[in-house]
Amino acid sequence: MTGRKIRNMEEFAEVSGISRPTVSKYFNDPDSVRKSTRARIESALEQYDYRPNIFAINQNRKLTKNIGIVVPYLADPFFAEIARNLEMLVIAAGYHPILLSSHGSTAQENDNFESLRAIKPAGALLAPLGRASDKAAVERFCKAVPSVLFDSHISGMGEAFVGHDNIQATKLICEYLCRTGQPPAFFEMRTPTNPNAYRRRNAYCEAMERMGHPVHLLQAEGGGWDFEKIGLEGGTKVIEEHSLPTDTILCSNDRLAIGFLAAAYQKGLRVGLGAGAALRVAGHDDHPFSRYTCPPLTTVSQDYTAIAERSVERLFSLVESGERAENRDEIFFEGKLVMRQSA
Amino acid sequence: MTGRKIRNMEEFAEVSGISRPTVSKYFNDPDSVRKSTRARIESALEQYDYRPNIFAINQNRKLTKNIGIVVPYLADPFFAEIARNLEMLVIAAGYHPILLSSHGSTAQENDNFESLRAIKPAGALLAPLGRASDKAAVERFCKAVPSVLFDSHISGMGEAFVGHDNIQATKLICEYLCRTGQPPAFFEMRTPTNPNAYRRRNAYCEAMERMGHPVHLLQAEGGGWDFEKIGLEGGTKVIEEHSLPTDTILCSNDRLAIGFLAAAYQKGLRVGLGAGAALRVAGHDDHPFSRYTCPPLTTVSQDYTAIAERSVERLFSLVESGERAENRDEIFFEGKLVMRQSA
């Protein structure tokens, strides 16, 4: 780090003794220039502190190295965790992740789409809000930017969808619960925020009918993203009303289950498998905190890593081929049973 | 949305019948042009879909409307929640937040600083890793970009620090615990990831000495950001070794407490206040999930909202004056006791 300040590529080309277009070529792909040229540039790089201006670069490219990541609610540890995985994969691929949270708001989601389009991303990984999404806005965005949807499925949008197999996973835990005790009732939000919830509800109903057990839906009121709160309040209500039709509760997701466990605890109902237990409670997702509940939550896992990896992989195959997918594929990863002490 | 496609400001100026420099002026401040001119531009804006190219804008400004937000670990709901608050305040102020997580890694933190500097942000809100931070890198960044530090304090860096009063808050809960039962032992990580932990440890020691109670530090092994795991394992260990010197445990933060509660539960130790309880456990932070633990966690809150608001306020007073602070101020918000059922 010596010598004069370098203001632009012109000056850097000068001090490194190479022409500017070749320097430009180097920065776009160091392997595209002769080895000896590369060496000269890199030795100049050690002497002088220079890097190309990102705005000037992006202005001249139709596409940038930016990859947008949009999640519906980043303060939900599930999305935080999957976003973390996605970011790291995108970085590893030499791209630049731009992480945006819609904070549960349709307006914010639309703003995020606009912000993203303004920076001409090479592609985007989207988990839309779902029910609350402005479908037309999602569609416009996907048309303009190669996108892979993950977690929340909106039919027909994006070049691909990568997500969790809600149906298989729900059936799996239903079967486990039926095999090991009373058939479960299903605890959920009456009007779920997340579209996966509908698939889980349907899968539960189907599974129970197939096994010849009664279907019991326990529906909590409330909207938004404060699932634990809804679980706690809804859980308290069903317990107080003695409206539990069975001793086994399958919650639509782990966050609801965490709330429900709190409700059970506060009402003095012991949850677990042993003789002294009054209730079995299971969740869905293998949420980062589900192993720390009391008792530890039995659940079905989502394969976070696989979903993140495949989403990124699928997106880059689009981005790097420069083509749009001829046929939209949908990839589902199976859930695994995570047996802990709550059910 | 009719008419031909507009490619740039030149063309837009043409169709709106105004000169390009005036149009440019309008986009920088709609109030800086005559009312009638503004009306003509805005009616053209309704007919034609045009917005200025963000890269070209930023290339020509020394400063952008970008505000960097760097947090050490976004998958920690505490940071997710505070980032959410910060983002919304920054947006409300008409700026553009760029949220970056260091994912607990020094290298990533430094990369984040570089990425941010590359986009010439008007300012930055930083919560450094702390102990793991590359101090020189933080200092360089703060010298180059007006920055307000929050949550984790590194002395002398940034134009201001806004955070939680760890000392007051720790003393508050110590006094509460001593007043209502046995004096607490302090459960923490031996080598804490977060710098606040050291202040809490010291405040605990001081408070106990001042009140004439013995100081007991229970130190869990392990590093990183998986605090619940450390709390569970460390808690299991101290319980198994019968090395609990008192029936009251004050955890250095809520996430450790969540782990500790799980340990107690799994070891059959009933936590709470009543007669049947073997243990009291308290935390620190009022973590988003602390109200859903079993039993609900007694803790001291951090004033998330105030910290976020003041940080943003302080940063914009710098940004908009265009000056650097003559004297660095440090603002601490007091914690409040949150009494729930665990202690």
Added chain:
DNA sequence: TTTTAAATTTTACCCCCGTAAAGTTTTTGA
């Protein structure tokens, strides 16, 4: 050594907008 292909340089133009300077029009206020 010659031929050929590949890499580089030169030249030139483009991207899209900020902004300063000078000249022109419109608005304001007395």
Added chain:
DNA sequence: TCAAAAACTTTACGGGGGTAAAATTTAAAA
């Protein structure tokens, strides 16, 4: 109504770099 002030237009330049085309050099192959 008229001069001063304000707003606008025209003109011109600059920012930092992508990229195409033609000319030149270098390296590899025959």
